[in-house]
Amino acid sequence: MGLLDGKVSLVTAAGGGIAGAIARRFAAEGAKVCCVDINENTVNQTVTDIEKEGGTAIAKICNVASETEAKTCVNETASIFGKLEVVVNAAAASEPLHTVADMPIEVWQEVLDVNITGMFLIAKHAIPHMQVAGGGQFINISSTFGHIAWPQRPAYMATKGAVRQLTKSIALDFASDNIRANSILPGAIETNRLLARTPTMEKVRERMVPLHPIGRLGQPEDIANAAAFLASDQSSFMTGTDVFVDGGFTAI
């Protein structure tokens, strides 16, 4: 008996490290999963992995920042699986390091479009399906950098702060529709993205582990654990909240 038996979910960025782990976990817990990504190869791999374990998944290629694509992707999911209740919004752009004064406007705008407007668009088109289904859960991936600062990430930080607030807005406005919305704020998680500016994971750990009371960096499964809990009925009294999964990074 899975935690998410009978549920239908849509997971953006499911070709990536964190959301890929979430998609796999949801499927393992009995949910049907629409895996969404802008990258065809990686998202097809996630679907293949899920099916190999006996789960049910489909892949959709979609740029969440496009209203047409977001709407089509959400509606087709509900049409194929008969309903839609759980949405994990994890699509996030990865921009080069910049400070405010040297960041081109185009880079700023792209990060905003993907990280926050994309989340708005997916939510906008998913909400009516959740209302029809009698309820739903949004799990929006923010970041510890939606709460505290880190050098040279102004657009990323601004959008991750916005994600927390958008989540609370949804929680407030749609509580009476039995729709819950919560943010997860991951700390440093060992995925390819963490290697964007450092050659090896060993070097990343050297720098980052001392900042984590728990003594290690996170794994994608740590975030998947929290997402499964938030998607399930076990968290039925939780909405509008920020779930930090960061090994104590923000506690010190």
Add this chain to the structure above:
Amino acid sequence: MGRLDGKVAFVTASGGAIAGATARLFGKEGAAVCCVDIVEENVKQTASDINAAGGNAMALKCDVTDDDAVKTAVKKTVTEFGKLNVCFNAAAYSEKRHRLAEMPLDMWKNVIDVNLTGMFIVARHVIPEMQTTGGGSIINVSSIYGVVGAKERPAYCAAKGGVRMLSKSIAVDYAADNIRANSIMPGPIETPRLLARNPSIEAVIERHGTRLHQKRLGKPEEIAQTALFLASDDASFTSGADMVVDAAYTAF
């Protein structure tokens, strides 16, 4: 002896109530003030009031979402006053109440553009001038709705949450340049804008109920006083902070 003697301030939205009160107070405390707004006649009035009271002010019409216009406005400020060391970023508006699923994309984009991207644009042009001046204080007006959710204002909440984190990003990246950046989170403030959207002050007070612990709205001058502290050298160890000015609204 004014608390801002010798300083030069750039104040956006200073044709409005909160930033207008702030510009006037800055002028009274000895700062030269460039008053900027998208509505020319309102901001000319603010500058005129400052000059009439013995201060030193100029007025410029400027749309904070227009990168070239902001660049020009900042350059004119430095040409006129010789330097720039304080920036009060207050340009903002809230969408009319909309549940997220019924919000047009254009409306979302415009709120994000004015409230968040506009602050990024102003910051990117004032920062180099502050570096030349040897330091500065950037004060960004967020909102209690950058910390808690508001009903039917998803774009405003997202933008104000983004502002909070943008301030922290600037604080971290430019500390070595002696530039401080902080957010103010006002609670409900009595302004013409608020009154235009509501039948009366009493109706607003009643709507907020038990969370308005002083049973009154805040005054623009009370936000201006917080801004004065942050702009002054008294706040020399305050950076990356959230100054919540809400009479315990969010503490409850």
